[in-house]
Amino acid sequence: MNSVFINGEVVDRANAKIDIEDRGYQFGDGIYEVIRVYGGNTFTMKEHMVRLYQSAEKMKLEIPYPEEELTAHLLKLIDSNQVKDGIVYLQVTRGVSARQHHFPSGDVIGSVVAYTKDFPVPSQQMELGVTAKLLEDIRWLRCDIKSLNLLGNLLAKEEAASEGHFEAILHRGDTVTEGSSSNAFMVKDGVIYTHPATNLILNGITRRVIEGLCRENTISFQEEAFLVRELLEADEVFIASTTSEVMPVIKIDEQTIGDGKPGPVTKRLQALFSERKREQSPVK
Structure with a gap:
């Protein structure tokens, strides 16, 4: 279970890097979801994804993938890591830009990161x-x-x-x-x-x-x-x-x-x- 999704690619976790000027790191300027996996299948994936995009809209954050494409990336990640009973953590930030409190220009693309983790039912x-x-x-x-x-x-x-x-x-x-x-x-x-x-x-x-x-x-x-x-x-x-x-x-x-x-x-x-x-x- 070593693969992570980062900005369009599934890569080995050891090679995953986030820029120090990512607004999620500096301001908490981002959103997230935690999605359950039972027996290799996601549970209420659609509902989580809808809420993710609703959160993004509320804080004027543009997610750089349509919902269907991002869902496909997450399913690929689950398959790559052979998750049976666990979670997928998904995070979207406003992206990387020089530190300033107001939003960056429109050409800054949001950062999207996801990883999986074994998580048995308590x-x-x-x-x-x-x-x-x-x-x-x-x-x-x-x-x-x-x-x-x-x-x-x-x-x-x-x-x-x-x-x-x-x-x-x-x-x-x-x-x-x-x-x-x-x-x-x-x-x-x-x-x-x-x-x-x-x-x-x-x-x-x-x-x-x-x-x-x-x-x-x-x-x-x-x-x-x-x-x-x-x-x-x-x-x-x-x-x-x-x-x-x-x-x-x-x-x-x-x-x-x-x-x-x-x-x-x-x-x-x-x-x-x-x-x-x-x-x-x-x-x-």
Whole structure:
């Protein structure tokens, strides 16, 4: 697994080079996606690619390949590295130019880099549940753009991890937004609640899959903001992301959630999500 995609070519990782004046390196002026691979097939590739181009449009960034061509490059990379269960990391920046805060001239071409990585499903944690820490959401106000500007996320994740937690669950004032690298959900009286898809959260692809599974299986799903107090009093809590799938949260700070075990709604969603993965077909 040594090949990477860089600006139109699949090359050996040892030969991959990025210019020090790339705007992603100097300003975080770029976007990214993480796409799951199960059994050699990509999962929700189309949805990830659509979101990539939407993020680009929101920040006036031109991706130098049409969606279909870039998708083909990623599939070639997966095949080259013989990925079975893992991820593809894809990053697009505004390109290389002399350092200046305003955007470079229109003749500067964006940089596109992708690599693959083995990433097994965290089955044990999904079965037993994980813990989380509540932290104030200090991030900027365009969390709907999947940009490289992740310092607020990183500081929260590090604080949670340093205390042995799997995730940080963020809140603005009393209102819960999302996790540092996931969307956050609570279950009360059989109803799933999650923050609406506004500029304050990233509309996760796994979040969208979960919403679709709920609609298809008559599970009540409400895009409705909820308070920290309500989160701590919930029957169940779970987080969701490309790498964590549907992850039960059994304790937040010192508060045990429910009976301290993954709840029935969460476990049903895990089963439905696993079934959806099995139904996937390769992107052509």
